[in-house]
Amino acid sequence: MDRAALTTTGDAGARRAVVILIVVPIVLFVVPALAGHPLLFGDNATQNAPLRTLVGLDLRHGSWPLWDPAIWSGVPLAAGFNAGAFSPFIIPFIVLPTGLAFSVAAGSAFATIALSGYLSARTLGIGVKVATVAGLVLALTGAAIGQSVHLDMIEGDAGWMLAFVFLARLAYGRSSRLANALGLAAGFALDVLAGAPEAMLAGLVVLAVAAVVWTLGRRLDVRDLVVIAICALEALMLAAIQWVPGLAFTALSTRAHLPPHYAGAGPFSGIFTPLAVYPMAFGGELISYFGNYNPYEINVSITALGLAFLLLAAVRPRASTLRRGAAPALWSAAVLSMLFALGGHTPFAHLVYRLPLFDLQRLASRYLIGVDFAAVLLAAGSADWALAHPDSFRHHLPTRVALIVFGTLAVGFALVEIVAPAALLEHFNVVSLPTGISLAALRGYLVVMAIAVGAATIVLLGSPLRGWALRILVLVLVLDVANQVLEFPLLSSLSPPVRMPTAPTVASLLRRPLRYVVYDPELYLYESLIATDAQPDTNIYAHTLSASGYSSLGLARYDAATGTKPESTFDPADLSTLVRDFNVRLVVTSRRYFATEAPTASRLPASSPLSLRDGRLDVYAGDLTGVTKLTATVASPVRRLAMSVTLTSGATIQAATEHRASSVQLAIPGGETVQSVRLSASKGATLPVRVVAVASSGAYLLGGPLDTALAPSSWHELIVRGAALAFELPEPAHWIEPEQGLRVLDASQAASGTITATVVTTHPTRLVLPFAWAPGWSAQLDGHPAPVGSSPSDQMTVDVGAGRQHLVMSYHAPRFGEGLAASALGLAAWFVGALVLTRRRTKVPTS
DSSP: OOHHHHTOOSHHHHHHHHHHHHHHHHHHHHHHHHTTOOOOOHHIIIIIHHHHHHHHHHHHTTOOSOOOTTSTTSOOGGGOGGGOTTSGGGHHHHHSOHHHHHHHHHHHHHHHHHHHHHHHHHHTTOOHHHHHHHHHHHHHSHHHHHTTTOHHHHHHHHHHHHHHHHHHHHHTTOSOHHHHHHHHHHHHHHHHHHTOHHHHHHHHHHHHHHHHHHHHTTSSOHHHHHHHHHHHHHHHHHTHHHHHHHHTTGGGOSGGGOOGGGGGOSOOOGGGTHHHHOTTOSOTTOTTTTSSSSSTTOOOOOOHHHHHHHHHHHHOTTSOOOOTTHHHHHHHHHHHHHHHHHGGGSTTHHHHHHSTTGGGOSOGGGGHHHHHHHHHHHHHHHHHHHHHOHHHHHTOHHHHHHHHHHHHHHHHHHHHHHHOHHHHHHHOOOOOOOOSOOGGGGHHHHHHHHHHHHHHHHHHHHSOSSHHHHHHHHHHHHHHHHHHHIIIIIHHHHSOOSOOTTHHHHHHHHTSOOSEEOOOHHHHHHHHHHHHTOOOOHHHHTTTTOTTOOSOOOBHHHHHHHSSOOOOOOOHHHHHHHHHHHOOOOOOOOTTSOSOOOTTGGGSOSOOOOEEBTTEEEEEEEEEESEEEEEEEEEEEESOEEEEEEETTSOEEEEEOSSSEEEEEEEOOTTOEEEEEEEEESOOSOEEEEEEEEEOTTTOOTTSTTOOSSOTTTOOEEEETTEEEEEEOOSSOOOSOOOTTEEEEEEEEETTTEEEEEEEESSOEEEEEEEEOOTTEEEEETTEEEOEEEOTTSEEEEEEOSEEEEEEEEEOOTTHHHHHHHHHHHHHHHHHHHHHHHHHHHOOOOO
16 A cells, blocks of 8 residues: 555545545435434433424424424523524424434534544545544544533634634635635524534644634734634624524523633543543443443544544644644644633633633533544644654554553543553542443453454554554554444443433332323422432533523522522433333423424334223322312213322322212312322223323422423413323413412413413502513513513512513513624625626636
């Protein structure tokens, strides 16, 4: 295999490379989805995919995503950065089911990363084949594949890496300034539209450092800097439809009120360094190894070969095919990104917090993507040189010493894992969630990887890089990439977790011998935590009300009671466990989490109404508050129908029919909360049954599970996975808290974000609504504007005078019109530039 074959620059080689870089990541994600197992888990399942599904529904029906129907009092989708409402990656969610849409979007984002890595490498002077390998390594190993739990971050990283391509082309005079300007603006706009502040900040560090280094090295002149400034403005205009309404919520964000030390939280620690030489360095007997966090977000392994050639780039800087000035820019970006990633381990964390926007970062270790990007390109430059100078590479003493140390560490970790995994745990404790399967179950796989890493080291030390030696290295590279792909999205998705962050509630649920489950994790969690004064799992709450704005602003009653903002996290992987291990066929999570099907949705029945099986049915109600009566109705009369209800107080109440009947009713004592319902019938056959919970108007709480979130006064039946649980709601729906001297004659609420009510007061009264205050609310009393305020517990308030008045409260996404106009103007400018560029390229010179 000669140098010419390795550095093909012909169109055919480039076309093949582009096809490979696009097809491989998309196939990786789409094929499991088509097989019924989309690689959907963790934050993607509980946040990114559900919100994008709601956006897709809105756009599919021709309406702007200005209201989140699953979060009646919450953040509009357009202002929730994490919904990615206007990112190009939202398109699959408009036309495809959630699981497949997510897979196409994720595959496309990883393909964009791979293609950006390839184009960056080619622009910086690396040959086609090595550049192709660099693109795949960048996308499918290290920090990128480690962030596959966060679709928004992957989309954002794809955006800034694409912007880097055009920044590099601008620095090295590839293409015209106009072409590079259009690409640079589009890339960074894509980063902003993805909605992940972490990706924006990581990209900003890399792009800014590269621009400064290339300016000092006179690669970029004054005209180029003007172009970059214009591109930044154009990118902000293109993405204004996302960030302008989003900033309206930033003041409410928990991130906007974080203490300075938070900027250094979640740093990369030296304890994780072994992951660089062997990505399976931790785990051992822990069942937590293939969970959501270990070593998620801290993966720094760019393959054994990648690290070997990075060492070569460090000890022999001239042994590289990178163009002049490229290596200093990449090393500078890597070093500064690592300083940011070290977070609180450096004295600079408090200074970082003072920088505009950098106080919004969650987990400093997420800057590792910048280190990864620079390291892959540096390693690719050295690998390209080594293939052209195999003998010089083999006889370089510092390189040989580095390789011996590297190989010994990598093989050593693998062997310790195989022989004595507990020894590693004694010295390296990564404190992760006990989920997934044990690493010990894969010892045969570890043996293969140990042999592969050892073979790579021996080949690099003892043989010129040609013929059989090169083939072995290619095999080692494929195994190493496959290792990380298997380790991160595949095993984490296909191995249902044993326990997830909602463990206290899920564990209680699973201990019950129930056949059917109706489960509201939000209310059950609150009830349990308030009663026991327990410490809530931070993962339940940490994401809510962030600058990303991707969760409900919450119901202020619970905010006041718990001192936090609620977020339901019931991972679809848990649903898989319920379906598989506990024969649960009906699962209703919270009203705020209904749009995403479980990864194993193909195994769920398409239509499965509640049924008495062998004359028996158990329903876990998930704590129904404010219920006055329960009614169960079967499809045909039976000789005896009995209902037994367990209350959260521990009491059990019962009712039964004394003659043939098709329904049974049970009154619930005032103030009690229903926890579980058991039905039994004399007939042993399978009978469909409908369970109805009736709430009293006086005790009805909007924050309870009977709040169906869309239109409580008219929505009497909640359909989930084809099964029905009906709610009969009294009229009027009392969403206004009772006040002395106040009567609500009628009230209604619409899914579009409008509340109307006719109220009669005997004296001037301050109405306190159970919704949390948010920007965008307005009120009118008898057609006249009325100010909307907030109570000490952040509930919305409206002051009304004495007498009979008609109240209308409306919600409009704040500043959406301004953002839409700015984006429209930016898009028009971009297309004008593209049109000018097209005409320049197609203009035929005349003689």
